[in-house]
Amino acid sequence: MSDRPLIQLVDVSKVYHLESGDFTALNHVSLDIDENEFVAIMGPSGSGKSTMMNQLGILDVPTTGELFIDGRNVATMSNLERTHMRRDVIGYIFQKFYLIPLLSAYENVEYPLILKYKKRDESGRAWDVLKSVGFDQNMSAHRPNQLSGGQQQRVAIARALVNDPKILLCDEPTGNLDRKTGFAIMDILINLHREGRTVILVTHDPKIAEFAHRTIELEDGRIVSS
Amino acid sequence: MRDIFLDLSIRSVRLNFLRSILASIGIVIGVVAISSMGMLGANMQLSVKQQLSSDVNTIMITSDVVRTTSTAGTPVTAEGIDKSTLNDIKNAAGQNVVIPIHRTNTQFTIGSTDGRGSIYGLDPNDITKFLSIDQGDNIRGANDAIVGPNIATNFNMNVGSRIKIGQDNVSITRPTVRVSGILTARGFASDGVNTDNAIIVPDTWYTDHYGNKDIYDQVNVIMTNIDEINQTEAAIDDKVNRKSNVVRITDASSRLSSISSTLGTITSFILAIGSISLVVAAVSIFNVMMMSVNERVQEIGILLSIGTEKGEIRRMFLYEAFILGVIGAVVGGIASLVIGYSVVSAMIGNTAYFFMPESIMYVPYGMIIGVIVCIASGLYPAWKASNMDPIDALRSE
Numbered sequence: 001m002s003d004r005p006l007i008q009l010v011d012v013s014k015v016y017h018l019e020s021g022d023f024t025a026l027n028h029v030s031l032d033i034d035e036n037e038f039v040a041i042m043g044p045s046g047s048g049k050s051t052m053m054n055q056l057g058i059l060d061v062p063t064t065g066e067l068f069i070d071g072r073n074v075a076t077m078s079n080l081e082r083t084h085m086r087r088d089v090i091g092y093i094f095q096k097f098y099l100i101p102l103l104s105a106y107e108n109v110e111y112p113l114i115l116k117y118k119k120r121d122e123s124g125r126a127w128d129v130l131k132s133v134g135f136d137q138n139m140s141a142h143r144p145n146q147l148s149g150g151q152q153q154r155v156a157i158a159r160a161l162v163n164d165p166k167i168l169l170c171d172e173p174t175g176n177l178d179r180k181t182g183f184a185i186m187d188i189l190i191n192l193h194r195e196g197r198t199v200i201l202v203t204h205d206p207k208i209a210e211f212a213h214r215t216i217e218l219e220d221g222r223i224v225s226s
Numbered sequence: 227m228r229d230i231f232l233d234l235s236i237r238s239v240r241l242n243f244l245r246s247i248l249a250s251i252g253i254v255i256g257v258v259a260i261s262s263m264g265m266l267g268a269n270m271q272l273s274v275k276q277q278l279s280s281d282v283n284t285i286m287i288t289s290d291v292v293r294t295t296s297t298a299g300t301p302v303t304a305e306g307i308d309k310s311t312l313n314d315i316k317n318a319a320g321q322n323v324v325i326p327i328h329r330t331n332t333q334f335t336i337g338s339t340d341g342r343g344s345i346y347g348l349d350p351n352d353i354t355k356f357l358s359i360d361q362g363d364n365i366r367g368a369n370d371a372i373v374g375p376n377i378a379t380n381f382n383m384n385v386g387s388r389i390k391i392g393q394d395n396v397s398i399t400r401p402t403v404r405v406s407g408i409l410t411a412r413g414f415a416s417d418g419v420n421t422d423n424a425i426i427v428p429d430t431w432y433t434d435h436y437g438n439k440d441i442y443d444q445v446n447v448i449m450t451n452i453d454e455i456n457q458t459e460a461a462i463d464d465k466v467n468r469k470s471n472v473v474r475i476t477d478a479s480s481r482l483s484s485i486s487s488t489l490g491t492i493t494s495f496i497l498a499i500g501s502i503s504l505v506v507a508a509v510s511i512f513n514v515m516m517m518s519v520n521e522r523v524q525e526i527g528i529l530l531s532i533g534t535e536k537g538e539i540r541r542m543f544l545y546e547a548f549i550l551g552v553i554g555a556v557v558g559g560i561a562s563l564v565i566g567y568s569v570v571s572a573m574i575g576n577t578a579y580f581f582m583p584e585s586i587m588y589v590p591y592g593m594i595i596g597v598i599v600c601i602a603s604g605l606y607p608a609w610k611a612s613n614m615d616p617i618d619a620l621r622s623e
Binding site: 054057059060079080083084085086087088092094098099100101102103107110111112114115116120159 | 230233234237238241524525527528529530531532533534535536538616617620
């Protein structure tokens with residue numbers, strides 16, 4: 001296991017069966033991502049970035065080819081195992097933050113801990129993580145719709161981190177933020193990478209992609225440079 | 227610590243408060259319908275039972291031997307109970323009161339009015355053991371009679387009135403009895419002695435005029451302790467029906483049970499009508515749950531993508547259905563106490579039995595059914611939510 005990279009795509013294809021005919025979103029893609037890499041995935045819209053993210057996030061399984069994450073073959077896992085993998089191994093950061101509207105900022109961060117341990121957090125971990133992303137504690141009782149975009153994204157990052165995942169998947173994390181707030185968020189991600197996490201970032205902004213150590217460019221479902 | 231999925235459900239209900247309350251009103255109506263209909267039926271049964279059970283301590287024994295006749299047109303009649311059988315019954319009955327009864331129908335004339343009714347021949351000493359006299363006195367002389375209240379009213383009889391018994395026939399002088407007393411109304415008597423329209427004469431007078439001395443049409447055994455009724459019936463059966471079925475032994479409890487079962491059928495029927503409203507309620511809960519699922523597709527997508535198990539999503543929506551059900555059931559339970567009480571007092575006119583367990587149990591019963599219906603209506607929406615594809619769900623706006 002240890003010689004296998006953290007993420008390995010072997011000849012992965014994803015074909016969607018649409019009424020207008022089959023659409024190949026990923027076309028025989030092979031890719032290794034090692035632990036503690038900072039990878040940016042770039043490409044025009046329709047190039048397969050989102051599909052790639054869905055594969056890496058175990059939200060979807062490849063049509064053909066093999067995908068290993070943390071040494072496990074995604075295709076052979078049960079639905080419940082994939083759910084637990086999403087909960088424990090991967091942290092998601094979305095462009096639209098996707099906080100749970102009915103929960104307060106604090107509860108949003110606490111939520112993955114509850115999923116994992118089946119009880120409310122008593123360790124103070126949720127607080128610690130919120131603090132570490134620079135979120136103002138006074139705001140933690142507020143619902144997401146009472147927070148600014150930058151605040152929401154900090155909460156979302158805290159939520160992604162709270163179960164201490166190996167992989168952080170960031171889908172246009174700065175896309176809905178102004179430039180200044182965006183860079184502040186990027187600072188947090190750079191720090192997280194420095195602490196040893198594997199960060200995968202999807203963006204179409206070359207300025208943001210510059211933060212990564214390696215850029216993978218997709219076009220028409222193929223990797224054109226990496 | 228409270229389950230976070232319960233919290234999410236409570237918040238969702240609170241967020242869509244009006245919609246949730248409207249859906250719960252359906253359950254309220256359903257619970258009220260079931261509970262108050264059930265209570266109405268139960269109160270009906272209880273009050274009828276009470277009315278009938280005054281005579282259930284009586285065993286009725288009639289002849290089981292059928293007398294067949296060769297003459298065409300003569301009705302087939304039962305043989306009477308003879309003296310030796312009566313003695314067997316007395317032996318088997320122990321210290322309970324045994325009342326032999328003669329009975330037939332007769333024509334009679336009071337003044338110049340002709341009438342028709344039952345005539346009973348009873349030992350005068352037995353009369354007061356199970357009948358009560360409203361006016362006048364018990365039979366003293368051999369030609370005294372007691373009449374029922376209806377016959378007395380209909381024919382303007384008083385104590386001292388004279389009744390000619392038998393068919394009016396010029397060639398025969400009919401025997402005459404003197405009314406010594408008038409009975410209290412009995413209503414429908416479940417011991418087979420319906421005296422409201424009857425004339426009661428001494429057994430000696432009866433056998434003098436109708437024959438059948440020591441042959442009785444019916445023997446009643448009045449139990450001093452109702453709990454022994456089954457043993458006493460068995461003892462009589464054992465003694466008298468040893469070789470073949472000589473007598474038929476019945477008591478009012480069998481009639482009571484048949485009336486009860488009829489009322490039970492009526493109760494089930496009105497309960498079924500009540501439950502139609504629960505079906506309607508189920509549809510509205512289902513509708514609200516589907517709306518809740520469809521409005522929260524993206525939220526479900528978020529929950530699924532960050533590692534919420536399908537079972538947890540299902541639980542969240544079932545909690546929501548459960549909350550709607552509990553709100554409806556509690557309000558419905560309280561309302562059905564009020565409405566049920568009004569319905570029972572309006573339709574039965576007696577609320578004495580309302581708080582008896584047989585009646586009041588319909589409130590928790592209706593409430594539980596209401597909650598179950600709600601959860602059942604939430605099953606499909608919950609299943610639908612938990613089986614969404616996280617990617618599609620996330621993408622929806």
